Amino acid sequence: xxxxxxxxxxxxALVFFHELGHFVFAKRAGILCREFxxxxxxxxxxxKKGETTYTIRLLPIGGFVRMAGEDPEMIxxxxxxxxxxxxxxxxxxxxxxxxxxxxxxxxRVVEVEHADIEHELVIKGYVEGDEEEKLQSFPxxxxxxxxxxxxxxxxxxxxxxxxSKTLWQRTMAIFAGPMMNFILAFVIFxxxxxxxxxxxxxxxxxxxxxxxxxxxxxxxxxDNIQSVNGAEISSWSDVVEIIRKNPNxxxxxxxxxxxxxxxxxxxPKVQEAEGEKIxxxxxxxxxxxxxxxxxxxxxxxxxxxxxxxxxxxxxxVTGQFSIDALSGPVGIxxxxxxxxxxxxxxxxxxxxxxxxxxxxxxxxxxxxLDGGRLMFFAVEAVRGKPIDRHKEGMVHFIGFALLMLLxxxxxxxxxxxxxx
Numbered sequence: 001x002x003x004x005x006x007x008x009x010x011x012x013a014l015v016f017f018h019e020l021g022h023f024v025f026a027k028r029a030g031i032l033c034r035e036f037x038x039x040x041x042x043x044x045x046x047x048k049k050g051e052t053t054y055t056i057r058l059l060p061i062g063g064f065v066r067m068a069g070e071d072p073e074m075i076x077x078x079x080x081x082x083x084x085x086x087x088x089x090x091x092x093x094x095x096x097x098x099x100x101x102x103x104x105x106x107x108r109v110v111e112v113e114h115a116d117i118e119h120e121l122v123i124k125g126y127v128e129g130d131e132e133e134k135l136q137s138f139p140x141x142x143x144x145x146x147x148x149x150x151x152x153x154x155x156x157x158x159x160x161x162x163x164s165k166t167l168w169q170r171t172m173a174i175f176a177g178p179m180m181n182f183i184l185a186f187v188i189f190x191x192x193x194x195x196x197x198x199x200x201x202x203x204x205x206x207x208x209x210x211x212x213x214x215x216x217x218x219x220x221x222x223d224n225i226q227s228v229n230g231a232e233i234s235s236w237s238d239v240v241e242i243i244r245k246n247p248n249x250x251x252x253x254x255x256x257x258x259x260x261x262x263x264x265x266x267x268p269k270v271q272e273a274e275g276e277k278i279x280x281x282x283x284x285x286x287x288x289x290x291x292x293x294x295x296x297x298x299x300x301x302x303x304x305x306x307x308x309x310x311x312x313x314x315x316x317v318t319g320q321f322s323i324d325a326l327s328g329p330v331g332i333x334x335x336x337x338x339x340x341x342x343x344x345x346x347x348x349x350x351x352x353x354x355x356x357x358x359x360x361x362x363x364x365x366x367x368x369l370d371g372g373r374l375m376f377f378a379v380e381a382v383r384g385k386p387i388d389r390h391k392e393g394m395v396h397f398i399g400f401a402l403l404m405l406l407x408x409x410x411x412x413x414x415x416x417x418x419x420x
Contacts, residue, residue: 021180029169032068069161077115092141181359188352193294197287212282247279367399
């Protein structure tokens, strides 16, 4: 059960902060955000606050912020429609009733001749019961709602739509999602540095494992290593290098403990690593706690893992890794189970690495991903005008379908690898 909770918390946090980046920068640009969703597929939770409906959906494969104008607006009012209008104190229509008009006895029923609820914000038509049958014009409030079968949908004037914003505002609304993943990873690494400490290169023993060669030989946490087999030690890296090179060989440790010099023999145990046998003695690197150094540690770790993931992507592109090396939600769940058994700090580091991975993947120039959207913006910046929305939408639709297919293949591979 703890693994399930850990997986839900990590997945939820990564997707939440990613979508929060989109949401915050879209709102800053004045874009109407209709929905903030975690997951895809059927809704399992829904709550509306202000302009936005917040939902949790069944399939844990991502999330989205539905911005007005990204897709064609759902409801269109055509000539000949009979609608009901309710007005505010400014005599602007603030409710446009499309169905069940009998439930709104105070509504003015109008047969529509012309309607524009995006640019002009006006409806023209003939009022039911008007003996003169005079064409009248009704201004629409920018905050008006469309009422259909009891459901209210806020209209989206063009200045609240995604396409109306500057290229820079649209770019930031899309780029902010991956950006938040890198920021989240940076913050997690800082927290690890503050709570657990930052690894130092001093030749001082950190915590010892109970079944390790170090504890069996009588070494203790805090021992300062002076030399090994007569070779002077000046850093933790020196200690690790000698131990790794001497599996199953007795080493003479010269150390300082509480101001006293001690000589202790230690025989590193053998461990298989990347196809070769190395020595280990079951001791962790020493840590120091410093909030200031934790910040630089967070930046360094974020950079190193970003670089490492790009290297692995390069190997995937050049064929050094196959598609079988990819993992989907099932593989991530299994890995989370393994990491969770090692402790909270390992789990936090795993979450930070996944966050960086999510940010990088979303920046790849693949249709339907954030990187694909940004690629179209780059083309727009070069040519001076946007690509036809329908053509771009078709490219993203095809890209999304292919991504779903890839997700199915990867998930099936994970199931075969771990459960069959």
